[in-house]
Amino acid sequence: IYLMGIETSCDETSVAIVKNGREVLTNQIYSQIDIHKKFGGVVPEVASRNHLKKISYIIEEAVKESKVSFNELDGIAVTYGPGLVGALLVGLSTAKAMAFGLHKPLIGVHHIDGHISANYIEDSHLEPPFICLVASGGHSHLVYVRDYGKYEILGRTRDDAAGEAFDKIARALGLGYPGGPLIDQKAKEGNPYAIKFPRAYLEEGSYDFSFSGLKSSVLNYLNSCKMRGEKIVVEDVAASFQQSVVDVLAHKTIKAAIEKKVDRVYLAGGVASNSALREQVKKLAKKEAITAGYPSKILCTDNAAMIAAAGYYQYKKRNIADLTLNAVPNLKLA
Numbered sequence: 001i002y003l004m005g006i007e008t009s010c011d012e013t014s015v016a017i018v019k020n021g022r023e024v025l026t027n028q029i030y031s032q033i034d035i036h037k038k039f040g041g042v043v044p045e046v047a048s049r050n051h052l053k054k055i056s057y058i059i060e061e062a063v064k065e066s067k068v069s070f071n072e073l074d075g076i077a078v079t080y081g082p083g084l085v086g087a088l089l090v091g092l093s094t095a096k097a098m099a100f101g102l103h104k105p106l107i108g109v110h111h112i113d114g115h116i117s118a119n120y121i122e123d124s125h126l127e128p129p130f131i132c133l134v135a136s137g138g139h140s141h142l143v144y145v146r147d148y149g150k151y152e153i154l155g156r157t158r159d160d161a162a163g164e165a166f167d168k169i170a171r172a173l174g175l176g177y178p179g180g181p182l183i184d185q186k187a188k189e190g191n192p193y194a195i196k197f198p199r200a201y202l203e204e205g206s207y208d209f210s211f212s213g214l215k216s217s218v219l220n221y222l223n224s225c226k227m228r229g230e231k232i233v234v235e236d237v238a239a240s241f242q243q244s245v246v247d248v249l250a251h252k253t254i255k256a257a258i259e260k261k262v263d264r265v266y267l268a269g270g271v272a273s274n275s276a277l278r279e280q281v282k283k284l285a286k287k288e289a290i291t292a293g294y295p296s297k298i299l300c301t302d303n304a305a306m307i308a309a310a311g312y313y314q315y316k317k318r319n320i321a322d323l324t325l326n327a328v329p330n331l332k333l334a
């Protein structure tokens, strides 16, 4: 089964062709980061316009690289939410036009279902059930994956998403955008225990997250340093902030696996690229004889291969959309 995946929910325009949900034949990703950088964040109108400029060209490139012709495709899988409505509509309209013109099935995919499914590409033997920590620019979910596409959300953020917290603290430290990778880099030269920032474990038994208290604490620390004329060691602030986020994420992920009696935990979303998070989850998992995994960096960022991977399991269930499928900016996962 050859599925084309199309992803335009935020600022990556991506088209992929994936065989049997696991084998990536091509995964074309055009990031608009350089365009949005000067605004310090993604500008929705600018994102839509640039998706529109690039999408046809990227589809042609995907067909060229994979050597899979339009006629050989078995279906088109596309992200229809959540995301920026104008951005989503570019990918969705393109997918609908292709499905209609080529007489191929259309499959609507939830963006987070895609992020989670990136793990099926990375680990070709992975099967549910497992625990997945989804940490990205807009989401922080702790998910129990019962079956392909069947999710039970154990916890979610009560305020900022993990990636959002990284981006905001990076901005306060003057590191630039997007902040996650920059904090990760700086933190490598810093002491993660130099500054005591709070860890929000919340009520006993809760799998929810909260990062706003930590964010305020870091901002207060920076302000009081400035007021007292003390030197700010950016590396130490980055490392200490990061450690605080990572401790909570990793602890709750392992705890969920123990409680749900599953022996596998996986990471997903942009923050799954974070080197400290990867290390900490692996370390805690090992102690409990749990297997830990995560997608390679390119599959952690927004990409269409993960959308085709998620689409494959819907295709197998004959979960086919019709041409009335619309973009849903706040689409729920479960």
Ligand code: ATP
Pocket: 009, 010, 082, 083, 111, 115, 135, 136, 137, 138, 139, 162, 163, 164, 166, 167, 178, 179, 180, 181, 184, 269, 270, 271, 272, 273, 274, 275, 300, 301, 302
């Ligand atoms: P969503 O998937 O929730 O709709 P999104 O698609 O914008 O949001 P992703 O592309 O999945 O988000 O992830 C981007 C986020 O990941 C950004 O906030 C970025 O700072 C963060 N990120 C990327 N690399 C790292 C890293 N090494 N460490 C921490 N955060 C990172």
Ligand code: MG
Pocket: 010, 011, 012, 302
């Ligand atoms: Mg992005």
Ligand code: FE
Pocket: 111, 115, 136, 137, 269, 270, 301, 302
């Ligand atoms: Fe994403």
